[in-house]
Amino acid sequence: MTRRISKYKRFLMMNPIIQFFKFIYLSIKIMVVVAGGHGGTREIN
């Protein structure tokens, strides 16, 4: 069944104060994923 976005969810998504903290959280979380390094896949441990 298709999920829809409820009014409450939409409020959370568009509330600038909540989203400001989300912005900080997301910036850090994305930085961790992206700057967390990369490497090869062929070396056998």
Add this chain to the structure above:
Amino acid sequence: MSRIVILGAGIAGHVAASHLRRKLPKEHEVVVVSPNSNYQWIPSNIWVGIGRMKPKDILFPLAPLYAKKHIDYKQAKAISFYPEGDAEELKPYVLAEYVAGANKGTTEKVTYDYLINATGPKLNFEATEGLSPGKNKTHSVCTYTHADEAWNALNDLIQQMKQGKKAKILIGTGHAKATCQGAAFEYILNVEQELRRHKVRDMAQITWISNEYHLGDFGMDGMLMSYGSNIMKSSEMVEMIFEDRGISWILGVGVNKIEDGVAQYETLEGDYKTESYDFAMLIPSFSGHGFKAYNKDGKDITNKLFKGFMIVDADYTPKPYEEWSVQDWPETYQNPLYPNIFAPGIAFAPPHSISKPLKSKNGTDITPAPPRTGMPSGITAKLVADNIIEMIKHSNNELHHKGSMGNMGAACIASAGFGMTKGSGVSITTYPIVPDYNKYPDTQGRKLGKTFGTIGLAGHWLKLALHHAFIYKAKMKPFWWLIPE
């Protein structure tokens, strides 16, 4: 002294040039050969395509920056490769033709010690009959000029809708093997929001058309992701967004012909259908540039260097989908035959697609090509630059810097609407880009904690922040290197 020649000044080429110049002493030459006079931050093209940014906001001229940073710049296009030189020129070189300035039309043998092919893709509009930006009511957002034209056409349509015209808008992929679904996804959501802003949303029927088998495939076989406290598939997330925005969809199809306001397509069931529209933005297929390569005797060795795109350290052995693995994907982007040639970003030939390959009942491949744009382009270009720097400094050919797309995370901050208070973004991070089914067998090949999605205003702010941060970085302003790729 070494001479490093970089073909292309897009994300990959410019990242490689800037890191090489910063880290190498001045006695080494860094040369950029690109037919483009401007650097453009391509991810913001979608905002040009809805009139919320001007082309000047997303580009800057390359020549003054390169002159200031002691990077030699030739506004020329590469024509052919001579990795062994020829009878007259003993050093390897690329034959390039100037496209502007006093030397326009003349060719030059640009010799090199190391070559980085960062020429990106050719936008292969010709592969779909009738698909051409600005013709047959179809448009593109692949370049800032295309995006600007798209906005002019969309704006005309909006004005007509304000006069009472009902319109059909079609956005998605314009070829059975197109990639870059993410850009089309961003554009359709931005267009939808702009129609609401102009109070004409109820006058338009908006349809997504794509070669993806599922919504949210994005050429990466879709993904299982954390979403708040839930775990959901990317297909469910995109379906939820499209339902919320009133966007309908046509999936698993290959657009094969465009006529004035009509897209013809083939379905996986083998049926041929049409969809009419008043405005369309369809991403073309990407292809290699058709470069030729010759050995020192003048013999054609194109197939040793190119397989559409450039051959690198991938495993190109044909094998069925069930036997694909992350080990097939390249780690160093080095050509196996000529170790001083590298191809980061979109310029390397992928071993195969990431999404499961599907054919229509008529035998037509309808499968998204693997994405290598944006973040992977920057990361692979930097690691190539770092390897070349080590090769020069330590005079050895060992490559310590590796970055397989099977061991690399990526963030896709997809704009879903522009505006500091009304905007929205769909933030998706994926780790790894190429699913590793052996390492993460229960979560569709991806690590759940690092593969997550979220929707909201913060996503728009993040995309806008990245826009300014990456243009700052590309302009090589103070401490630019602290901003990661």
